[in-house]
Amino acid sequence: MRRFSLSIATGALFVTGLALAQQRQQVDPNDDMGAAAQGERRPGGAQPPRAASAPQPSARQGAAAPAARAEATRAFLGLGVAPDAEAAKRGAPVFAQNCAACHGPDARGGIGPNLLYSSQLLDDDHGEKLVPFLKAGRPEKGMPPFAQLGDAALTDITEFLHLQVENYANRGTYQNVNNLLVGDAKAGAAYFAKTCTACHSATGDLKGVGARFRPLDLQRYMIFPERDGHPSRMIQATVVGRDGTVEGEVTKIDDFDIVLRDKAGVVHAWRQSDVKVTLKDPLEWHKNFAYRLKDKDMTDLVTYLSTVK
Structure with a gap:
């Protein structure tokens, strides 16, 4: 039956979107803080290695499978x-x-x-x-x-x-059909050469990018690049505490706690008030780029990248 409250559905969609946004900001969706919050810490804050989690669907997969996304949302909301x-x-x-x-x-x-x-x-x-x-x-x-x-x-x-x-x-049925390719490809190429080539190349890591992604996704990824499946993009941390220094990949961080996985796969958890934390985010440039990028430059850049096939 379709008996349901649209107001509840709307609220549930908001909560779902918020939870997904938070997950995208985290490197690992596993909640290691559950054990840490209950005091199950080993000496030095180390935790036993955890089993690898099932692969999480990427934004590309979600964009490529709107029917599956719509069905998942329908089931979640009981539509x-x-x-x-x-x-x-x-x-x-x-x-x-x-x-x-x-x-x-x-x-x-x-x-x-x-x-x-x-x-x-x-x-x-x-x-x-x-x-x-x-x-x-x-x-x-x-x-x-x-x-x-x-x-x-x-x-x-x-x-x-x-x-x-x-x-x-059903938010999962939404498809953006706006035409984003209304910029100047030549101006976009010049902007790319001036701004992006220190890290990217149209014949290297971005070869064929215009064929792999929709214009909407190109626009999204230039501001919010995916971390899933890209180990080099994961947030790294150096934590200095009473038991020494630990370096590794951040799996969870908030105002109170930090959890990371070291190169050996061991998970460590601390209260932030007990340690000194230094973070390194490989995507920091892109996060700042979102504030510098002007609308025209974005339109030109997306139009240009769509021609890189």
């Missing part, structure tokens, strides 16, 4: 069965001709109510409840009966309506 896309496509013109004048082209309301909050719609799966309702209408409230359209067309309308709810509630 019910997926709408029938083909039936919804057939139902769109029928809805436009018979219903849009009152309820708006996307069913979000006009002189009539917003249908995305309708209990008749949210209690329905594939027309078993909504079709009889549409046949009878609500003449006392100005809604005529639509029995003359026939069961098939009314079922298609219900699928169109369910698709509108899906598009509204």
